[in-house]
Amino acid sequence: MWYVGGEISLILNPDSMKPIYIQISEWLESEILNRTIDTNEKIYSQYQLAEMFNINPATAAKGINILADEKVLYKKRGLGMFVAADAKEIILIKRKNTKLNAMVTELAKEAVQLNVSEEELINMIRGMHQKIKGEEK
Amino acid sequence: MKTVECIELTKQYGKTKAINNLSFTLSENKITGLIGRNGAGKTTLLKMIAGYLRHSSGEIQVFGVNPFNSLKVSANTIFIDNGMSFSNMLTLLELLESAKRFYPNWNHDLALKLFDYFSFSPNLSHVNLSKGMKSTFNMIIGLAARCPLTIFDEPTSGMDAGTRKDFYRALLKDYIAEPRTIILSSHLIDEVEDILEEVLLIKNGEKLLHTPVEELKEFAIGIRGKTEALKEWMEKIEPIYIQEIGANISYAVIKNDRSLIELENAKAIGLEVVPVPTEDICTYLTSKTKGGIDHVFS
Numbered sequence: 001m002w003y004v005g006g007e008i009s010l011i012l013n014p015d016s017m018k019p020i021y022i023q024i025s026e027w028l029e030s031e032i033l034n035r036t037i038d039t040n041e042k043i044y045s046q047y048q049l050a051e052m053f054n055i056n057p058a059t060a061a062k063g064i065n066i067l068a069d070e071k072v073l074y075k076k077r078g079l080g081m082f083v084a085a086d087a088k089e090i091i092l093i094k095r096k097n098t099k100l101n102a103m104v105t106e107l108a109k110e111a112v113q114l115n116v117s118e119e120e121l122i123n124m125i126r127g128m129h130q131k132i133k134g135e136e137k
Numbered sequence: 138m139k140t141v142e143c144i145e146l147t148k149q150y151g152k153t154k155a156i157n158n159l160s161f162t163l164s165e166n167k168i169t170g171l172i173g174r175n176g177a178g179k180t181t182l183l184k185m186i187a188g189y190l191r192h193s194s195g196e197i198q199v200f201g202v203n204p205f206n207s208l209k210v211s212a213n214t215i216f217i218d219n220g221m222s223f224s225n226m227l228t229l230l231e232l233l234e235s236a237k238r239f240y241p242n243w244n245h246d247l248a249l250k251l252f253d254y255f256s257f258s259p260n261l262s263h264v265n266l267s268k269g270m271k272s273t274f275n276m277i278i279g280l281a282a283r284c285p286l287t288i289f290d291e292p293t294s295g296m297d298a299g300t301r302k303d304f305y306r307a308l309l310k311d312y313i314a315e316p317r318t319i320i321l322s323s324h325l326i327d328e329v330e331d332i333l334e335e336v337l338l339i340k341n342g343e344k345l346l347h348t349p350v351e352e353l354k355e356f357a358i359g360i361r362g363k364t365e366a367l368k369e370w371m372e373k374i375e376p377i378y379i380q381e382i383g384a385n386i387s388y389a390v391i392k393n394d395r396s397l398i399e400l401e402n403a404k405a406i407g408l409e410v411v412p413v414p415t416e417d418i419c420t421y422l423t424s425k426t427k428g429g430i431d432h433v434f435s
Contacts, residue, residue: 019354057312059351
């Protein structure tokens, strides 16, 4: 979305199923992962985010609070929110979990549709896992 | 703290109830969008909150008092709509000067900068402005007044697309600089939803919903697919909106309260689950029939 009058609003996807505060928290995660904001540095305030994305400050605060609940951010009283020492690890673990979970769900569904038994499926996974590990060595 | 509180508020014009049994509270320093179709009662409600109209029954409190004939409310409130009349004896610049004397929190620097940005000629009179320019001038007064309760009734009517965007951005920036309670009425939720914190949706003078804006986004989902499959799956579900969109293909909007299993079942029989734009959710919720305008022609 281009803002008429010189300033540029950052882009949020209005058609996404994801609520804006989730999009904000994911954007902040990316900023942390690519080290735009490093550990123990201060993260954007809800008001800065509101201006950057042209959204209500309460919506921005919800995005920040998700990361605070996940211990990606910590609060310094009176100073704002800062990036935790293990923020990157927490984000990576979370992303792995959601991605892998989704793939396993798809896999299990496909197996059920094809009448593949639980044992057969586990054997297939075990075989593939060993093969890939062997190739890595 | 509550800035506005209505309990079973009713306003009757003759036998017609423009506002019917409406109860809600607006807490301090939030931006609330008042959304409804033409004739839903938005303006009547806002005028009662501003103290311009007396209510018929129920209770209304603004800053803890009945707003009608209240000096406290009128000193702390500004109501902006496109029916504002200003003296034609004064130039636009003189109007700003007199508003400055009237409103204690008035930010004259902001007023002059906006006046300049929107290229107003200082010596024009308000009556000579086009509809869009009038709205823009009124908006400047509404923002610069910085009243603890700021009400905009359809503020962008007549404004072009660029000015609308400018207005909403200016509103957001000035709200961040100086938080206050803002009520914004509109029938176009699309252009305001991002800057709102809460939405109050009304239909025929009654409250349909009062929720944080994200919850409105997740309020409904769309289901699309073969008409028979859809009908079968929807057997026990009351649709918010349903429409046949082609030969043997239908689209239904339902409340987003189905279990994941039910949605998986829908996908398994070839139905698609799609997000519904907030604008559409509002339109369907506030429409008079479940089939929309197509019903008139069928």
